[in-house]
Amino acid sequence: MYMRSPNAKVLVREERVVLCNTRNGGFVKTSEAYFQYLEKYLEENNGEFTIKEEDTVVKKNAYKLFQELCRIHFYISEEQMKNEITYPYQIVYLSLTNRCNLRCKHCVASACIEEVDHMNTENWKKAINQVLILNPKEINLTGGEPLIRSDFCEILEYLRGNYKGAITLSTNALLLNDRLMEIIKKNVDGVSVSLDGFDSYSCTKVRGEGIYDRVIAGIKKLKEAGMEKVSVSMLETKYTYGHDQDFYKLCEELDVKPLIRRFAPSGRGEENQRELLPPMEYIEKLEKQHLRCSLCQPGKKELNISENGDVYPCAPLSNLENLFMGNLLETPIIEIIENPAWKEELEKLRPWRMEKCKDCDVNLFCHSCINFTLGMQSDEEIFQKFCEKQKGHLEKLLWGN
Structure with a gap:
């Protein structure tokens, strides 16, 4: 059974989507129609995707998309879920x-x-x-x-x-x-x-x-x-x-x-x-x-x-x-790191929750460091100049505009 990773996020523009894993930075661009087809198929088939020789071209293409999304861990198995939510401390x-x-x-x-x-x-x-x-x-x-x-x-x-x-x-x-x-x-x-x-x-x-x-x-x-x-x-x-x-x-x-x-x-x-x-x-x-959509952790x-x-x-x-x-x-360190209060506060600083950035369709590629973003926002004039320049450049790279 496959399901969306907790690190899976979606950016949408017109009839296109960018499907991201914000932990490893991997992403896949596709049409919104194919993504919706895939989501519906997985929902109706208990998170499993099987393919046969006689299946339609649409289904075969959706299966290729499914494989790509599994590769970047946008979709993960139940066994993979533990590793996706458990982070061994690097430093x-x-x-x-x-x-x-x-x-x-x-x-x-x-x-x-x-x-x-x-x-x-x-x-x-x-x-x-x-x-x-x-x-x-x-x-x-x-x-x-x-x-x-x-x-x-x-x-x-x-x-x-x-x-x-x-x-x-x-x-x-x-x-x-x-x-x-x-x-x-x-x-x-x-x-x-x-x-x-x-x-x-x-x-x-x-x-x-x-x-x-x-x-x-x-x-x-x-x-x-x-x-x-x-x-x-x-x-x-x-x-x-x-x-x-x-x-x-x-x-x-x-x-x-x-x-x-x-x-x-x-x-x-x-x-x-x-x-x-x-x-x-x-x-x-x-x-x-x-280009990467990986966020700091x-x-x-x-x-x-x-x-x-x-x-x-x-x-x-x-x-x-x-x-x-x-x-x-x-306080014992295990109790400290398992306290949900700081996690909830940190989540508020993510691009999909930050007031100035939440509706932007390139925000996952802009926000790599929370501290940098907060610092830039401390000076409104500088932030607006940065945002205009950064967004324009990312739009060209990501959406081809």
Whole structure:
């Protein structure tokens, strides 16, 4: 017996439909008539579809459509349903602190040096014990700047001693020293360094004077110490727009993996979005073969543990009180993730529920990150310009208009 996946969504324009799986991003375009025929057939045949040699061309074509929709898990079997609604956690972020030795213009956490640490070493060990119950594939140590904590090494070694999965570290690489390097190399599987530019000027505009050379020096320390898995990220802003190749060349010279991150106007980024947003022309970089309707899965594939033990679906959404899931020092983690309240609030932020977007027939291809969309909507003028440009481009790619 086959049924619609809970991740199945339909976009309609005139007599055409786009049938989407918002979990894996797969989609199929067809006529509304064929889709209605298929839906009716499945309803009348208890979710089963059989085909014979003597069947009509219409039925045979509907069967081909059915096979395509099963391939993208638009339709799923009863056995597949469990996997479709159960998400093994890919990653849990431990935001060890909101203190940071920088004050970057885009920081979603608005981290700064004046912040205080809310959890001591023992509390973080208790929090880690809770997280390990979920057995995520990866645990990322982040901040703020995690290396700013005097007990960072103790927390890291405790985690490594009790967890067999991948441990990654997100850092600005400014505080690295020989002692830290030795412990990081021994206990961490990969390091992600934020540079946010491709040269001194672009980095300075976001992170401050003199930071570029110091970060590059930190990256070189990691490589010289023998860290194999090092990635370096650049933020897509008006200062880096059009310089992807320059960034890739820099990363090749440093022998690191390049990552280009989309600017999201939240936290301090909301205050500075008019300065940092890249030109709207970047929207046109999206090509037809790269179209996807996959939505982010905060709270399902990932979690963020804030510096005080509060749990949120993801780090960028940690500023939304209605998405507070619970506190690890007060509530068992299984009880936290099974609480329906945060799931209901998260659902309200989906494109089919968001007031400004719910009637749009390309919204599933526009909304890939809730935080980015909320940030754009915080400035009505910018949002309208973005929406007009994005919608026009997606309409051409998706509907051929």
